[in-house]
Amino acid sequence: MNTGAPAPASLPAFGHDGLSDPARRQAMLVIVLGLTLAVLDSSIVNLALPGIAHELNAGASQAIWVVNAYQMGALVLLLPLAALGDRFGYRRVYLVGMTLFTLASVGAMLASSLWTLVAARALQGLGAAGIMSVNAALVRLIYPRALLxxxxxxxxxxxxxxxxxxPSVAAAILSVASWQWLFALNLPLGLFTVWLGRRELPHNIVKGVKGHGAPRFSFIDVALNVTMFTLIFIGGEQLGVRGAAAQGAGMGWLLLAAGVGLGVFYVRRQWHLAAPLFPVDLLRKPVFALSMGSSVSAFCAQMLAFLSLPFLLLEVHGRSHIEAGLLITAWPLAIVIVAPIAGRLIGRYADGLLGGIGMAIFACGLLALAWLPAHAADGDVVWRMVLCGAGFALFQSPNNHTIVTSAPLHRSGAASGMLGTARLTGQTLGAVVLAAIYAVWNQHDGRGESIALMLAAASAVLAGICSTMRVRTSA
Structure with missing residues (x-):
């Protein structure tokens, strides 16, 4: 298979039912590699920030932009690039994003100043947006409906x-090499992914589909989208990093208000379009809207837990970094076990029911962690982590399945972009809520952590309610 003259199987038209083996496995390998690199790089440098700040003569408040630049670059262009995928093809957007991500990794590896590194990380984020904005749309083309x-x-x-x-991958690399190797890891994997993607990723027909014109793409709408998410992100960052200071909090709330106000104008501008950049046409569907609400709430709960658990285990329960890392590992291990099971249950049971049960289990795990007794044994921590991971895995796959399949096939890119937008929005909200909690309870004596985990459980319950409401809601 090549890009010059693709075989018919590589051109799934609307109604085409996926790829056959072994093409499906090869195409999915491209998706897995690209998504792994894009998501991994959002947190891989966290552990290296003190060393980066020292080597590049920067303060901690400046060094945090090595992380923020990546996250903001990804967030602001998810929906515009998803729209480009609907218009020009998901495969093309994915491969251009993967190429930019790989090239920007070279720039990050060779950066000699903090702001050069921040610029490279922003470009990495733009590349990651290309990967994440259309990956679910490509999965919809790769898999037959029965196996989606x-x-x-x-x-x-x-x-x-x-x-x-x-953090685990970063710890392994930093134990034997400098922080530059965190980005060098992307080069061979990125180049291989681009090469394999050119051979194996399916095309999608984007023009000439009866009843559907090409999606409208306006640079004014792109500018509004970028500005809205930038204001909201920087406002959240102000509250998160400087929330304890009145001046920082005031500026944070001002930026958030400006972002929300601009968002209202932006959405009203999009409201009557057939294929808007911000997919209000999909959000009018009750099933889609409830699924998005579930996703934002679930990722808010997840981020509250992720950020508070290290404080709980290290400072409240006196565990070492190695012990805390091993205990937290029970969470992703449970996801690895349960996610394939959840995938096989899709189609047999209602997605909303599976998601509601998953969030109920997740909330129970979070409450159990909030009420973790003093001097808890390792087993007491592990089973609570397993509940959280298993519940989240049982929720996420059915919820994502509903988000993608409730959209018409010609709007798969918009639905795919909303998956990433919901995840990053929920995570940003969780970080802001935790910052507010620590602005009030900053002693790390367990009280703030318990409140954070109880609020995470409440957010999981809200996600479960939204998910369960879909069972009797028509698309």
Whole structure:
């Protein structure tokens, strides 16, 4: 298979029912590799920030932008690039994003100043947006309808495990090499992914489909989308990093208000379009809207737990870094086990029911962690982590399956972009909520951590309610 004269199987038209083996396995390998690199790089440098700040003569508040630049670059272009995928082809957007991500990794590896590194990381984020904006749409083309649940389960598994694997991978690399090697890792894997993707990723027909014109693409809408998410992200960062200071909090709330106000104008501008950049046409579907609400709430709960658990285990329960890392590993291991099972249950049971049960289990695990007794044994911590991981895995794959399949095939890119947008929005919200909690309870004596985990459980319950409401809601 080549890009010059692709075989008919590489051109799934609307109604085409996926690829056959072994093409399906090869194409899915491209998706797994690209998504792993994109999600892993959102957290892989966290552990190296003190060393980067010292080597590049920067303060901690400046060094945090090595992380923020990547996250913001990915967030602001997810929906525009998803729209480009609907218009020009998901395969093309994915491969251009993967190429930019790989080239930007070279720039990050060779950076000699902090702001050069921040610029390279922003470009990495733009490349990651190309990967994440259309990956679910490509999965929909790769898998037959009857097996799509398994494809979405693989997608969910990769996102969940890569999100938690960043610190562990970074620790392994930093134990034998400098921080530059965190980015060097992307070069061989990125080049291989681009090469294999050119051979194996399917095309999608984007023009000439009866009843559907090419999606409208306006640079004004792109500018509004970028500005809205930038204001919201920087406002959240102000509250998160400087939330304890009145000046920082005031600026944070001002930026958030400006972002929300601009968002209202932006959405009203999109409201009557047939294929809007911000997919309000999909959000009018109750099933899609409830699924998005579930996703934002679930990822908010997940981020609250991820950020508070290290404090709980290290400072409250006195565990070492190695012990805490091993205990937390029970969470992603449970995801690895349960996600494939969840994928096989899709189609047999209602997605909303599976998601509701998953969030109920997740909430129970979070409450059990919030009420973790003093001097808890390792087993007491592990079973609580397993509940959290198993519940989240049971929720995520069916929820993502609903988000993708409730959209018409010609709007798969928009639905795929909303998956990443929901994840990053929920994670940003969780970080802001935790910052507010620690602005009030900053002693790390267990009280703030318990409150954070109880709020995470409440957010999981909200996600479960939204998910269960879909069972009797028509698309």
């Amino acid at each position: 649940g398994r494809g979405m389960a693989i997608n969910s598994l990769v996102v969940a495990t890569s999100s938690m694997a960043g």
